[in-house]
Amino acid sequence: MIGGKDLYDCIVVGAGPAGLSASLFLARYRRSILTFHHNSPRNEYAHGVHGFLGHHGISPAELLARGRDEVTTHGGLIIEACVTGIERISSEQFRVYAGDGNDDPRTFDARRVLLATGLRDVTPDCPGFRDFYGVSVHHCPDCDGYECIDKRIAVLGNGTKTVGFALSLLTWTNTITVINEDKDGLNKDDRAKLAAFQINVRDQSIKALDGDSKSKQLRRVLFSDGDALECDALFFNLGTEPASNLHEMVGCKLDEDCGLVWVDQTRQTSVAGVYAAGDITPNSQLAIVAAAEGAMAAIHIHDSLIPSELKPK
Ligand SMILES: Cc1cc2nc3c(=O)[nH]c(=O)nc-3n(C[C@H](O)[C@H](O)[C@H](O)COP(=O)(O)OP(=O)(O)OC[C@H]3O[C@@H](n4cnc5c(N)ncnc54)[C@H](O)[C@@H]3O)c2cc1C
Numbered sequence: 001m002i003g004g005k006d007l008y009d010c011i012v013v014g015a016g017p018a019g020l021s022a023s024l025f026l027a028r029y030r031r032s033i034l035t036f037h038h039n040s041p042r043n044e045y046a047h048g049v050h051g052f053l054g055h056h057g058i059s060p061a062e063l064l065a066r067g068r069d070e071v072t073t074h075g076g077l078i079i080e081a082c083v084t085g086i087e088r089i090s091s092e093q094f095r096v097y098a099g100d101g102n103d104d105p106r107t108f109d110a111r112r113v114l115l116a117t118g119l120r121d122v123t124p125d126c127p128g129f130r131d132f133y134g135v136s137v138h139h140c141p142d143c144d145g146y147e148c149i150d151k152r153i154a155v156l157g158n159g160t161k162t163v164g165f166a167l168s169l170l171t172w173t174n175t176i177t178v179i180n181e182d183k184d185g186l187n188k189d190d191r192a193k194l195a196a197f198q199i200n201v202r203d204q205s206i207k208a209l210d211g212d213s214k215s216k217q218l219r220r221v222l223f224s225d226g227d228a229l230e231c232d233a234l235f236f237n238l239g240t241e242p243a244s245n246l247h248e249m250v251g252c253k254l255d256e257d258c259g260l261v262w263v264d265q266t267r268q269t270s271v272a273g274v275y276a277a278g279d280i281t282p283n284s285q286l287a288i289v290a291a292a293e294g295a296m297a298a299i300h301i302h303d304s305l306i307p308s309e310l311k312p313k
Helices: 017-028 060-073 161-171 188-196 287-305
Strands: 007-013 033-037 077-080 082-090 093-099 106-115 119-121 152-157 175-179 200-202 206-212 217-223 228-230 233-237 240-242 274-276
Touching: 007 017, 007 093, 007 287, 017 033, 017 060, 017 287, 060 077, 106 287, 152 161, 161 175, 161 188, 161 233, 188 200, 217 233, 274 287
Parallel strands: 007 033, 007 106, 033 077, 106 274, 152 175, 152 233, 175 200
Antiparallel strands: 082 093, 093 106, 119 240, 206 217, 217 228
């Protein structure tokens, strides 16, 4: 106890696959941990987590509920609250501020902090989007490409990076149409490359998505000019943003290539004692990768807390 407060070994911010996996390992190392989340995992709209070995197709809510149970049965404490601030108060102690936004935030102290706060997707801003998102409208070919084998896919993106995104979908189907809402978004080379693979480009803006909202099955994209594109699925690639700015508050360096939180091989950020895992760090944005990174962070956090006299020379 310090100053009448518990000093946790580690506070984990985020209870998605990364945060929960780290919390589980830390609890199994018998570390005192506190995990925060505000119940907004990135894949809350997905109908099933694909490609998570042993759990393929499990609903995201079920996966996380099981994870929370596993953490708490190992002695971990999980609190639903928004972390609004983190500050270093000594070389070995951080103070975390958390609350519901109404009352003054409560403070919690820890020797280490793990940021597992994830990303938010920039999503299409058109009527119908929420009716189909997670079942027949997707952002991740790695996650949902297999479910679209030989289907008619519409691709919505911004500029040149749409080309690689659309080409990656050829793994699963040859019927791909790129929707280019910004006429200047694709240059001549981009268009030639798409044409070489029989990928049509529609220079039209989307008015709405239409289909069977009960089964969440997209049937067509409706354009503002009255035209329509019949399709079975839509993949969008409009970018992402961090779900929180806590990493900025503590001064974490960003990766120069992708702008996500830079970490070293031990998953420590540029700020000593602050670690990061999951989508907020560079790498594939998959649930199983996030969980593995959380486990790796936990191993190194535990190691960093072992007194030097207990370590081999
Ligand atoms: C629609 C959709 C479908 C997907 N399908 C698949 C799939 O089939 N297979 C697959 O492998 N991956 C899939 N993904 C990707 C996968 O969901 C992510 O890679 C994974 O969730 C990343 O885990 P994470 O723990 O890093 O972040 P998240 O799961 O986003 O969790 C972030 C956590 O941080 C918490 N948090 C953030 N800020 C704060 C704060 N200030 N205070 C307190 N808590 C905070 C949130 O509440 C949440 O608990 C999908 C994603 C989406 C959007």
